[in-house]
Amino acid sequence: MRTLCASTLIGEFFVIGFAGLVAMKDPDLSVGTVWTVSGIAMVLSVLLCGVITRPGGVALGWALQVALIASGFVVPTMFFLGAIFAALWWASVHYGRKIDEAKARFAAQAAQAEAAAPDPA
Numbered sequence: 001m002r003t004l005c006a007s008t009l010i011g012e013f014f015v016i017g018f019a020g021l022v023a024m025k026d027p028d029l030s031v032g033t034v035w036t037v038s039g040i041a042m043v044l045s046v047l048l049c050g051v052i053t054r055p056g057g058v059a060l061g062w063a064l065q066v067a068l069i070a071s072g073f074v075v076p077t078m079f080f081l082g083a084i085f086a087a088l089w090w091a092s093v094h095y096g097r098k099i100d101e102a103k104a105r106f107a108a109q110a111a112q113a114e115a116a117a118p119d120p121a
Helices: 002-023 031-051 057-073 077-116
Strands: none
Touching: 002 031, 002 057, 002 077, 031 057, 057 077
16 A cells, blocks of 8 residues: 555655646735645655554545645646546555555465474474
């Protein structure tokens, strides 16, 4: 799960950065505000890569997805991109867990086969 989720989060890192560049063109927003908000979101997306398997990691990822969609009120394209990344996030979590379960099952089968094999010595 960690690899799939981290890949999605790194993709979001870049999308957030590009959205910050677009938001800078809005005359109602100060450059400092845009980059403070964008920077915090970018750092959060990278930090989440390391804590995704810990309790609450997936929930924090969902919070980032909601914030990404909500950023559409500033940069309207982010409604679409946020929805795409939310779908990717769901797929990463869902299929990542299935992959983790399959790996654990195969490891258990390999351990059983090794334990059942006669000692060649």
